[in-house]
Amino acid sequence: MEQSGGEPASVARSETLGSLGEAAVLARIFPRLPAAASALLGPGDDAAVLAAPDGRYVVTTDTMVHGPDFRLAWSTPFELGWKAAATNLSDIAAMGARPTGLVVAIVAPSETPAATLEGIADGLREACAELAPGTGVVGGDLSVSDTLVIAVTAFGDLEGRAPVLRSGARAGDIVAVSGALGLAAQGIALLFAHAVDADGHPDAGRVAALRHAHGAELAAQLTPRPPLADGVRAALAGATAMLDVSDGLALDARRLAAASGVLIDLDGVAIGIAGLALEGDHDEVGAEQVLRGGEDHALLATFPPGTELPGDFRPIGHVRAVDSPGVAGVLVDGVPYEARGGWDPYADWNGGSG
Amino acid sequence: MEQSGGEPASVARSETLGSLGEAAVLARIFPRLPAAASALLGPGDDAAVLAAPDGRYVVTTDTMVHGPDFRLAWSTPFELGWKAAATNLSDIAAMGARPTGLVVAIVAPSETPAATLEGIADGLREACAELAPGTGVVGGDLSVSDTLVIAVTAFGDLEGRAPVLRSGARAGDIVAVSGALGLAAQGIALLFAHAVDADGHPDAGRVAALRHAHGAELAAQLTPRPPLADGVRAALAGATAMLDVSDGLALDARRLAAASGVLIDLDGVAIGIAGLALEGDHDEVGAEQVLRGGEDHALLATFPPGTELPGDFRPIGHVRAVDSPGVAGVLVDGVPYEARGGWDPYADWNGGSG
Numbered sequence: 239m240e241q242s243g244g245e246p247a248s249v250a251r252s253e254t255l256g257s258l259g260e261a262a263v264l265a266r267i268f269p270r271l272p273a274a275a276s277a278l279l280g281p282g283d284d285a286a287v288l289a290a291p292d293g294r295y296v297v298t299t300d301t302m303v304h305g306p307d308f309r310l311a312w313s314t315p316f317e318l319g320w321k322a323a324a325t326n327l328s329d330i331a332a333m334g335a336r337p338t339g340l341v342v343a344i345v346a347p348s349e350t351p352a353a354t355l356e357g358i359a360d361g362l363r364e365a366c367a368e369l370a371p372g373t374g375v376v377g378g379d380l381s382v383s384d385t386l387v388i389a390v391t392a393f394g395d396l397e398g399r400a401p402v403l404r405s406g407a408r409a410g411d412i413v414a415v416s417g418a419l420g421l422a423a424q425g426i427a428l429l430f431a432h433a434v435d436a437d438g439h440p441d442a443g444r445v446a447a448l449r450h451a452h453g454a455e456l457a458a459q460l461t462p463r464p465p466l467a468d469g470v471r472a473a474l475a476g477a478t479a480m481l482d483v484s485d486g487l488a489l490d491a492r493r494l495a496a497a498s499g500v501l502i503d504l505d506g507v508a509i510g511i512a513g514l515a516l517e518g519d520h521d522e523v524g525a526e527q528v529l530r531g532g533e534d535h536a537l538l539a540t541f542p543p544g545t546e547l548p549g550d551f552r553p554i555g556h557v558r559a560v561d562s563p564g565v566a567g568v569l570v571d572g573v574p575y576e577a578r579g580g581w582d583p584y585a586d587w588n589g590g591s592g
Numbered sequence: 593m594e595q596s597g598g599e600p601a602s603v604a605r606s607e608t609l610g611s612l613g614e615a616a617v618l619a620r621i622f623p624r625l626p627a628a629a630s631a632l633l634g635p636g637d638d639a640a641v642l643a644a645p646d647g648r649y650v651v652t653t654d655t656m657v658h659g660p661d662f663r664l665a666w667s668t669p670f671e672l673g674w675k676a677a678a679t680n681l682s683d684i685a686a687m688g689a690r691p692t693g694l695v696v697a698i699v700a701p702s703e704t705p706a707a708t709l710e711g712i713a714d715g716l717r718e719a720c721a722e723l724a725p726g727t728g729v730v731g732g733d734l735s736v737s738d739t740l741v742i743a744v745t746a747f748g749d750l751e752g753r754a755p756v757l758r759s760g761a762r763a764g765d766i767v768a769v770s771g772a773l774g775l776a777a778q779g780i781a782l783l784f785a786h787a788v789d790a791d792g793h794p795d796a797g798r799v800a801a802l803r804h805a806h807g808a809e810l811a812a813q814l815t816p817r818p819p820l821a822d823g824v825r826a827a828l829a830g831a832t833a834m835l836d837v838s839d840g841l842a843l844d845a846r847r848l849a850a851a852s853g854v855l856i857d858l859d860g861v862a863i864g865i866a867g868l869a870l871e872g873d874h875d876e877v878g879a880e881q882v883l884r885g886g887e888d889h890a891l892l893a894t895f896p897p898g899t900e901l902p903g904d905f906r907p908i909g910h911v912r913a914v915d916s917p918g919v920a921g922v923l924v925d926g927v928p929y930e931a932r933g934g935w936d937p938y939a940d941w942n943g944g945s946g
Contacts, residue, residue: 254938255938260938263938278648279755279757283851284687284836285651285683285687285746286650287650287755288648288651290647293643293644293645293647294632294641294642294643295641295644295649296639297639297642297693297730297731298639298695299695299697299733299743299745301699302735303735303736303737305736306735306736306737330638330639333637333641339651341651341745343653343745345743377651377653378653381655381661382657383657383659383739383741385738389699389733389741391651391653391695391697391745392639393651394639396641404637404638480638
């Protein structure tokens, strides 16, 4: 009898995707999703119709998979929705575009609580509202599998400007970044160090204390706040090249260098590694986390010499011509930096660590 | 020694996503993907840029999951790529739009042969070339999981026309369809009846004979050829409503009826069920397969009375006003047809049947 007061909540918890069915789940999710200001026709027909005022649109897609990309023991559904939106919108911003819309495909086990999808929808909505107001979800798809997968495709508007590519950096340009470096990597390192059980498996019970002690690091990992508005600001300020730092500063800088045919010379003091140990000790960011840690979702850009850097961009180095017959690449304080960095889902993921 | 001549092939077969890594896999796939005529900037940067000549673009997304949506024992990788493209492009056509591009996210086990992804890429390319020339892949993402998932987002161009919605059918309109009804459902029924082992599990060895004896049915299921060009033709001919028949004629007609607030009265002779048994016997299409079988990817449309039906559209009924205070719905020869039909991934999928 004492438990009867809790029954409605426990009944609600027992509602799964399988027990409700697709139509009922969609009916719960739709009202939670953000509307897109650019949607001429929203969800509900075979396809949506979006406005492209300047006759072009920007498109990117990125997927989050339970295991390699997130763990339900560590992330709330809200955080998953937030991160799925934020990371895709960051790729739009990195073109110098204004984010406008998303489509979201979710594959989930039949026994997934409906509340999990409601939480994901809430996270998508709040990320759009806080990071890129006016952006919304214009379509989606639900399917079933043993593993939760969130596949997002995001759209953006260049507002008449040329896209800012990776290939435009020129010798003499300023190298600048907006957003934190290494903090998200520190967050995941803390989770693997302190939020696992004796067998090394993710342990939800140990995350709360970690959130209290290391709020900034866990937020950077679980609910990243990429500086989306700085993408348009960089384009307006004349950025010559730009990308989203998702696979670690060194690897993404190397991509920009290769596309542009230049050297990127990073300033160890400016990126904050001058006084750091090479490897962090799980409680402090190390130089390797700054250079090689993934999921920063900072914006890395190059600007012509003398540019007044816009928004939160700060200078972290400069662009040099390749030495004849040299090869494009990354230097730190003038010394070639060739460690691979980044993360390969096939080479690097051990199923057991998910 | 006799086997030494086969070594290169067996070495090639041993190349998996895990052994090659993401970058090497992408390098193999990219050259196989079709370029999109509307891509102002293709794959390789943070995002692609597509042209939207009339200032709008059409967007839809649909996911295929190993188990509920396909089985590698029955489909070749080429067929998976083909179907992933064809089914998404059909949703674009159903808006009266011309398909222009796709982004493709693939989640695959680390031990997947690289050749599997090459086959998927080949299928995507050939489906675009044959069904919607000029359409291409403008971006993608690769990730890792235990279950193969192919998530596609497709784009289209309305070329200045209004989109053809589900909600525009009016009393007196002709109901018409382009494409086969029930054939894809017959294909999957044949596979479940004749291409399984003694335990009911999909058996690749039994598919070849079935392809020989029932080529049309298996092709409808494994490599559907939706009548994409008829989508634009329908719009030009003044279609008042249209949708892609993916969940069975009755359920999709009911969706169109509900959106339009009308009755859809189907002609039993015209849809070919007049002489059929209610249920097929695994070797012949039954009435229930015509009305409730999924994955037809036919186009269902309504046209004003007197319209000369375009392309391969054929009349299959007419639109009636709801009886006061009646409810929108579907009739067959004037008799309400209320069976649910369609397929719910959560309610209907038994993991064992995959």
